[in-house]
Amino acid sequence: METVKLTNKNGDIIERLKIQYEPNEKIWAERGWSLYVKPKPQPKVEPKPEPKLEKPKTTTKKAE
Numbered sequence: 001m002e003t004v005k006l007t008n009k010n011g012d013i014i015e016r017l018k019i020q021y022e023p024n025e026k027i028w029a030e031r032g033w034s035l036y037v038k039p040k041p042q043p044k045v046e047p048k049p050e051p052k053l054e055k056p057k058t059t060t061k062k063a064e
Contacts, residue, residue: 005036 002018006028013036021028028034 006033007036008032008034 003015004018004021005013005015006021007013009032014033
């Protein structure tokens with residue numbers, strides 16, 4: 001038997017048989033229930049390493 005997951009605006013999730021849900025979709029919608037869609041995981045963004053800036057070499061004059 002296939003099942004479907006339903007969710008409401010409060011975030012509650014229930015599971016019902018598909019044959020119970022399909023003929024009564026309108027009634028479920030009026031009560032605030034809709035099919036649960038699993039959110040897609042967002043890809044992790046790794047920070048790019050900052051390029052190292054080379055300091056210009058400074059020369060100092062020796063006192064004569």
